[in-house]
Amino acid sequence: MAEDVGSAPGSRKRKQRELTPLQRALALLVRREHSRKELARKLAERGIESEAASAAIGRLTGDGWQSDARFAEMLVRTRVANNQGPVRIRAELGSHGLDRDAIEAAMAAFEGDWRQVAQDLACRRFGPDFVTDLVRRRKAADFLYRRGFDGETVRFVLHGGGPED
Template sequence: MRGQPAAGRAAPPRDDAIRLLARREYSRAELGERLSARGHEASEVQACLDDLAEQGLQSDARFAESFLRSRIARGQGPLKIRAELERRGLDREGIRAAFAASEEAGEADWFALACDTLSRRFPGPGDTPRERARRERFLAGRGFDFDQLRHALAHAWTSDD
């Protein structure tokens, strides 16, 4: 069969990497972990990752932008998204650049997103302290900071926001 390695031989790391990248974007660290888990030598993996980045096939900046957009669409806040990007191996400067690009493009209005996320999940602000605390925990768990949380609790169900 064409494109398949001969029996007993593993595919080169580049082939595995291309297959993975064809499905979705990966951070460099994630892709390295996947390739290492498939049994490729560390030196081969690093050389492959360097080549892919040089050719523009793998980009941490592109991964961060794509990841950020998808998490905003899910209604997740900046704290949770930032932590997840760090967990996936992106450096703080790359994360900061992705957030800046997103805010510059008008994709990330965290206060409006917090309001929208809260109003979709709950029908109103809650009548008791226990219900309000539940709404606060919900937004905090989604990764919104204190100011965004307070803003959402005050404005989520008003018609002007």
């Protein structure tokens, strides 16, 4: 009895079976949520034709496996947990091919207070008394703008979380 050279004793070679576009799309979705646009791009990268990818995505959407609304809400939650502000989150949602209504619905689903998120972030990063030091205050403002907080929120934080002037 001859054995294959280089194979371990007792091991069997598996037959590689080509996955259908639907199976590939589902395999991506079971790992995490994806937008329709993102899923189509990833399938195209794997050599799936656009018509087959569209059909697979349409079926998964119809069956409830893929949802742009669910993806958007997940993205908002994870980005807030990573201390990103609403301006940056909206831009990222737009880059995933979501329309204005889906973006607004996802942002409205966030139940927190953007001012409080920004205040907590600035205090953790620059210390609770950063508003009294002009250099740290400027750095905090730049940091919050880069994180995606709007001007009104940044002014609120720089005024110590009190009433605005």
